[in-house]
Amino acid sequence: MKTGILIKNGRLIDPAGSIDRQADVLIRDGVISEIDGRGMIPETGLDKVFNAEGMIVCPGLIDLHCHLREPGQEDKETIKTGSEAAAKGGFTTVCCMPNTVPPVDNAASVSYVNEVAAREGAIRILPIGCITRNRRGEELSPMYELAEAGVMGFSDDGSPVVNTSVMLRAMQYAGPLGLPIIDHCEDLTLSGSGLMNEGDLANILGLPGIPSAAEEIMVARDILLAKNTGIHIHLAHISTKFSVELVRFAKQHGINITAEVTPHHLTLTEKAVGGYNTNAKVNPPLRREEDIQALVEGLVDGTIDLIATDHAPHTITEKEQEFALAPAGISGFETALASVLSLVHQGTIEMNRLIEAVTVAPAAMLKGRFGKLGAVAPGYSGDITVFDPDREWRVDAAGFVSRGKNTPLNGTTLKGRVMITISRGDIAYMLEPA
Amino acid sequence: MAHEIIETNRNLSEIIMMGMRTRGVPLAERLAANIYAYEAAQISVGVLDFSLYRDDLGSRDLQPVVKSTSMPSGIDGKVVVLVDDVLFTGRSARAAMDALIDLGRPSAVKLAVLVDRGHRELPIRADYVGKNIPSSKEEEVQVKLTETDGLDEVSIYRKGETGKNR
């Protein structure tokens, strides 16, 4: 919308600029054009005026970790449906993991994703390239070629890079590129055939468990690699108390490490798996109350830098199988913001820090390479999210925009609703009035 | 009833009284006691549980707990007198006969009931009846016995009045 969109009467929270006040925002020609006090911006000649009374206005949310499944697994999701679901969840930029079929380990695959995204994406989509060819963990992928084709970083997610020397070589090789290397921390020999968090509940259900150590050992390994090389590693979806302590230790020692956490690991325990609920089957698994507490504390004190959804859609048929056979993953875009807002409602985290974790912090990892993102300031990309923090709504997975209906939150009531999402100056999503 | 049984059976030692659970059991014992009082003849008494032979498994609101059957001796060649409190549709008697046949081969089977309230759904008749009480289908006939309920009483009431269906 080139003449402009005005968001008026909202509470503008922009952590990058330390702003938290009533303000109106004008977006024009794809960028943020003006920010001014209430009523100061004229409304004439605009494409859209949105009344954000009682709502919070913030930079468009950025998700560094999601799975869009295209190419190759379009039954689960496509770039189109995934980006529309993300927009509904308030996201204006998402980074999609390369564990597609074929995987994104060459320039042609990157171009494919970029082209489809440009044609059909509702929001900005940044591809992530593989660390190793075919994600097999043996040979390095052509990382310079991938960088030139436009990846925002590298990851073999879905899988860890098992061989330490391979990881070390990847870091040394790609270090100069300055793009984040993201590791999925899992020692496969310890997680084995595990299907849920190791503990009492796993015993009662007769399911093999995944011990916390399976994650912590790799976290420790990656921290040491970062220490020895000085090269940055970003830890995907950490889930245990001791992982948080390891990261805190590392940061205290100036080691170049960052970490992310998912909304489900911040809010759900292993109990969600009770009765063999495959919609709660996820990797890393949902853990215990004390892990949640440590993760929340880690997010609050900055040990954990940001929140990422790990949106992982699967088809209904796949999830409707015996627990051991159902694939792991939660379709998280559409519930992400509301579920982490519960922490603000509970008083365990401040609204400012929460918004920072989904805007400024992920933007920092992108280092301005893909535009000016993560803040509401003149000249920045016209990415804005407006949400009503108190509005209650019932989660109905069947009505999800995403093809993935796999959420353990189905049927629950959440508090906090995205009202409008503006991406690159266009309305990507707007909640229709009832 | 005891007198009728005495009159119509030549050889009392051939008789086994089988009380149909639950209230048939004390009735059988009373009959045996009365026969002994009148004739000094010892009649064997057994207990028959016929739950496993019912034709209504799974369709009633409350299923009775299945208990065991006990017989003082084999029933082959004996005259078995089934004893129950109320004869109504006849289905219990039919189930009891099936149960009996799986236990052996009696020379004859007779049926003694305290109350016959009519409304047979099967061709069953009692050989010995304490009292005929005509009733309508909307009514319940309930027998209470000292041994099981603390008092001896036969009552008729409309279904739903005491809230319990038999």
Added chain:
Amino acid sequence: MIENNSQPASQTEAISWTRRHLLDIDEFSTAEFDLVMKTARVMEDILSRPIKKVPALRGKTIATLFYEPSTRTRSSFELAAKNLSADVVNLAASSSSVVKGESLIDTLYTLEAMGVEIVIMRHPLAGASHLAARYARSSIINAGDGAHAHPTQALLDMYTILKHKPNIAGLKIVILGDSRHSRVARSNIWGFTAMGASVTLCGPRSLLPVGLTSRNTVYSSVKLETDILRALDGADVVMALRMQKERQAAGLLPDIREYVTQFRLTPERLDTAKSDVLVMHPGPVNEDIEISTEVAAGPHSVIREQVSNGLAVRMAVLYLITGGNKK
């Protein structure tokens, strides 16, 4: 002891069985256990007659759906159903059809469309019978799902013990062997602890359950013991589990010989237990591996009785499920 009707019942007791399915015994009340025990006692009587059949389930169709091979449990259920005059159809799916081919739910629908009212399921994956129950219009009886549960085994084990001991409460029961991977052990833990016994799991640490930490589950009252003599000391019941050779292949044990030297139930080791100890085994027994032949055939052993009790208990379960108040 299983007392039954030595005194005439005062009133017709109504069944307190309300479960449509029997997936596990995790939440059974003592009243429910009692009911199964009493009903099984009656069934045992029927099995002692020349004609072992009663018409209680006449006209009902029961299917056994076994994704894991098993002759004993399957024939036990089949006979139980036939003794109650039900019609039985047996489906043996090879384990490859678990991964490809007709899904569990589709198979279930097919059976129900053919009029099957009870499905007896055995499956290599935990939670399979829960999955079936979620979609079933019929009744599902779990005959074993992965390492999770084997409810009828636990019920027949309980019944067997009650034929020899006055109560389960207060007994020291030892489960010897690979309890980590054993659905028999898990179900028995629920049953025995609910009835007030103490349970000790004995075996090499790599074959005992992992991560038993929190206070509030049944597992918090279960003891773990890696020394067999300490475990057997004063035991009232010893249940030996079958040692699967696959465990060695999976690297959980160095070899079977080590297991045998440390944990085989021998007459000498059995002496540590009480003089009237019961020796049990879910079968089939690996002679001279988990239990020496002498003990398996000895005076303390009730292993063969478990099999006949299994038939009575399964008849009881089929009867109760068919007749129970499903509302």
